[in-house]
Amino acid sequence: MKKAFQLLLFLTSAVVLLYCTTRPTTATKSRKPNVIYIFSDQWRADAVGYAGNPDVKTPFADQLAKESVNFKTAVATMPVCTPYRATLLTGQYPLKHGVFYNDKPLPNEALTMGEIFRDNGYQTGYIGKWHINGHRNGEHPFSARDKPITRDRRQGFDYWKVREVSHDYNDSFYFDENDQKHLWPGYDAFPQTDSAVGFIKKSKDNPFLLVLSWGPPHNPYHTAPEKYRKMYDPKTLKIRPNVPKEMVDSARQIYADYYAHCTALDDALGKILKTLDEQGLADNTILVWTSDHGDMLLTQGMLRKQRPWDESIRVPLLLRYPAKFGRKSIEVNKPINTPDILPTLLGLCGLKIPATIDGKDVSNGILKPAEYPIDAALVMLPVPFHEYNFQNGGREYRAVRTERYTYARRLSGPWLLYDNQTDPYQLNNLVNKPEHAALQKQLNDVLNQKLKETNDTFLPADEYMKRYNYTYDNKDSLRPQSYYAEIRPK
Template sequence: MKYKVQIIFRQLLILVCTLVTVIACNEKKAEEAQTPTKPNVLVLLTDQWRAQATGYAGDPNVDTPHLDSLAAISVNFKNAVSGMPVCSPFRASLLTGQRPLTHGVFMNDVQLDTNAVTIAKVFNKEGYDTGYIGKWHLDGHGRLQNVAPGQRRQGFQFWKGNECTHDYNESVYYDNDDPDRKIWDGYDTFQQTDAAIDYIAERKSSKNPFMMILSYGTPHAPYHTAPLEYRNRFDPEKIQLRKNVPDSLQERAKKDLAGYYAHIAALDDMIGKVIKNLKESGQFENTIIVFTADHGDLLGSHGAYKKQQPYEESARVPMLYYIPEKLKIAAGERDALMNSEDIMPTLLSLCNIAIPATVEGLDYRPYMEGKENIGHATLLSCVQPFGQWNKVKHGGREYRAIKTLQYTYARDLNGPWLLFDNINDPYQLFNLVGNEGYRTLQDELEKQLSHRLKETGDEFLPGMEYIKKWGYPVDETGTVPYTN
């Protein structure tokens, strides 16, 4: 009798264990069904943040603890560039994976073709929820204006933003389909961050993964409009300038850099806030995060301000890719010269989405996996010699440049213009064009540049030829209306 009881007890125990296992498996399957199998994508886009201005890049003036932590677990393309370093061209290349002379946005304040094959349209077709928050600058219909729902939003379903503003306190935005102007309450960097966190939280219950671009307007000028608590952290007298800022601009540059770093400190806190919320909501390990900027800022270097020129402070941008562990891509620094048009195909590839034939950029996933060796050189260019920050009197001109891991070589319409050894001369103080000791090198880089231009179909015509080709308006002086 005792033996029979033991057998029955064992059978009951096996049955209970089986039921527990079945229940646990069903719960796991239910949980997996609610979790998108494809990764989410979050692009943190900033405006005018030069690559040198982070703690992890070694800037002595600013601490960026949240970005430093992100960099430590990310792929860091330390030589990434903005191929045409000015706002709208970068943004159009980000959205289309094309170079500016292909998509036509080679200057600010013109509209990206509404028929373009964009990153949002592609992700939509793959079942993603798509959202955009912040500065757009691709509509060409006037600043502070609503980018109307429909084709002009280039496929983004969720929307909280405006065409362009550089007023970062109580600034204008539009909320999805509502045509009435709204005002961000206070510093828009804070409010845009909260809007992004709300969007991400709402996606938690969705069966679809999300792809969102959070587009901040800072640290672009005006430099002195961050909240007081951040401005108080930076004393202009203690700012350490780069060695290429001339004496005549040093006082101004120190003051402006103090404000620039105040914006950066605020952004760093907000990026930390977004990442903290992703972790708390359980979405961090299924989200690809890209942190970058549309271009840099000279801030006195080479005697100039803002962007458009081929110098390091203008053309180099931060480029971090946090990639979930399941994709088995090791974090760490990479040398490759990732360019603006490379972001879209790389993100699509990381999500196992087919790259459209319209895309010209490189897919860097195989490179990150150690399967390909690419990105040894890339192009920089400027079509517009009449922009506010690229006028001839500021040293600006139309140019085409090739950037390698060591050198920057630029040609203007009259011939060779700049040649820098960026390793031995990191502040680009010594122009080697015409230097007898570098004649062979100059000729070799000229051949490389000519080959790249031929390969990309760039005839390097005067800027006005491209203006005429695309039918953009000119004012009574014969130049294109432009703002910064």
């Protein structure tokens, strides 16, 4: 009898052990989703195959689009590097977190993405470009770019393979968790992606947040690996009709080099997607692929960013979360803005959204358009600087981008109005035309409401620089003689 009881006890224990070790489905369902946020620097919305671009080669992004929520009107609230990053990490507008100028530091007191996820049991990692550590007043404008970011300045991220900023994408260096300097061999986006793969494999048994920040396709455009540059013949590329005729040849060469970076990064994206599938993590991972802002690439006769035109403010944004949305394409046409990204990720993870966050959680509106909370995205440039400083035509502005329209206002009054449905290349400025007066008033009211919601009184640039005790870099503060006449309302 005793032996029979011992045998029964042994068999029961074995069954329990077998059950506990062979029930991944239940464990997966109860576990918080992983979050991987991949973003590049200066990749504009139209430079992907799935958006209808006939030239650029992005097969992995195109496949991802077939399995993801595609935010077709994803907008950078301030389309330039440091302000975007500070807004992404805090969910706040630039005039609230105070980082509205490149190379200014995000305060330690800020409550950030890394800290929120870490406090909710997530392993956290950051790889690549950081660009929110900044320099102190009186120091050389770019003096912090080659220095390590100390542990207290890492905003909640523990795994750390980071450089403040570099635009040399070949054999660049970075600092690890211990402030030790290392080399990324070759084209840095590739070993950065390998590091991300290692983090994913190492962290797969616990929920994790990983941010992978690539430097390209930000200029210099010609520095992609030769393999990718050989894929593009400038003479064959289609140029957008809003590039001035006298700049078309230059634009073709820039496009070819820019697209080479895009295709290289697309290959890196493919490696992440493959790893998630191989590790059995894809279904329970929220994967976001996007960019911080676009690049004019000679549209409207301009290069780079900070401008309110679509090539500067609109970015690709795909969000794949198979456990909630399946592996199918879902298109969202209404805007999503930079401050909305963090609360949306928190909402999808079932985490509490702190009161410090300005943005809105759009997750419920993805499948229920009637519940989508945003009709217009606020775009701003409180202080023009560097490539778009006052001498180069930069001016303070505020703007809204809706699903259909763009409306921008300078200190002197209305500046731009486009119907992006009938005029997708923004060639016909409708501002102050009598036949569009009602539309202009409506959008001006929308902008005023956005400014009221964000406590933005739209002051001249110097007022914000004084308020935050910032100094201008180089000659950014210099104005042409016409400036003060321009800002006087007519």
